[in-house]
Amino acid sequence: MLKKKVEDICNRQVEREGYSSNLYLAMAAWAENEGFSGVADWLYAQAEEERIHFLKFIRYINERGGKVLIPAFKKPPAEFKGVGEMFREVLKHEEFITASINEIVALTLSEKDFNTHNFLLWFVMEQVEEEKNARAILDKLRLVGKNNMYQFDRDIMSLRIPSQPPPVA
Numbered sequence: 014m015l016k017k018k019v020e021d022i023c024n025r026q027v028e029r030e031g032y033s034s035n036l037y038l039a040m041a042a043w044a045e046n047e048g049f050s051g052v053a054d055w056l057y058a059q060a061e062e063e064r065i066h067f068l069k070f071i072r073y074i075n076e077r078g079g080k081v082l083i084p085a086f087k088k089p090p091a092e093f094k095g096v097g098e099m100f101r102e103v104l105k106h107e108e109f110i111t112a113s114i115n116e117i118v119a120l121t122l123s124e125k126d127f128n129t130h131n132f133l134l135w136f137v138m139e140q141v142e143e144e145k146n147a148r149a150i151l152d153k154l155r156l157v158g159k160n161n162m163y164q165f166d167r168d169i170m171s172l173r174i175p176s177q178p179p180p181v182a
């Protein structure tokens with residue numbers, strides 16, 4: 014059975030993972046509209062991964078006899094100043110999620126909830142991967158500069174380091 018404190022922080026993460034999915038959907042829709050189809054594909058795929066993270070937390074809470082609260086989500090931005098600025102936002106958001114996951118890890122240690130701790134290890138590794146992907150894209154953007162966005166848009170799918178989608182439960 015989940016302790017209340019752990020249940021609450023896992024529900025907070027349900028909201029954050031769901032918001033991540035919506036944020037990347039908003040970015041994907043914007044990029045598609047601007048004609049960056051490669052960037053849009055990358056972000057649509059990323060939105061799907063976030064939805065899997067969202068579901069993993071939901072199902073874990075239920076599995077441990079907790080109560081899931083499906084939240085209302087804040088509206089993500091609809092406009093972005095450019096692809097570079099958008100990917101800086103992606104990295105910032107992933108760093109925020111990493112800090113959020115680490116906070117849950119710390120709580121599970123102080124509460125001696127080793128089952129939840131174990132559940133979180135996959136997310137700890139996933140965050141390393143997600144930050145790395147966002148940094149790789151920003152590096153590439155710096156290299157191509159403003160003049161070769163077409164080439165960047167073609168290249169971005171090969172920058173996606175395929176991570177196996179986890180089983181939902």
Ligand code: OFO
Pocket residue numbers: 029030033063066107110139140143
């Ligand atoms: Fe981007 O890893 Fe979940 O949120």
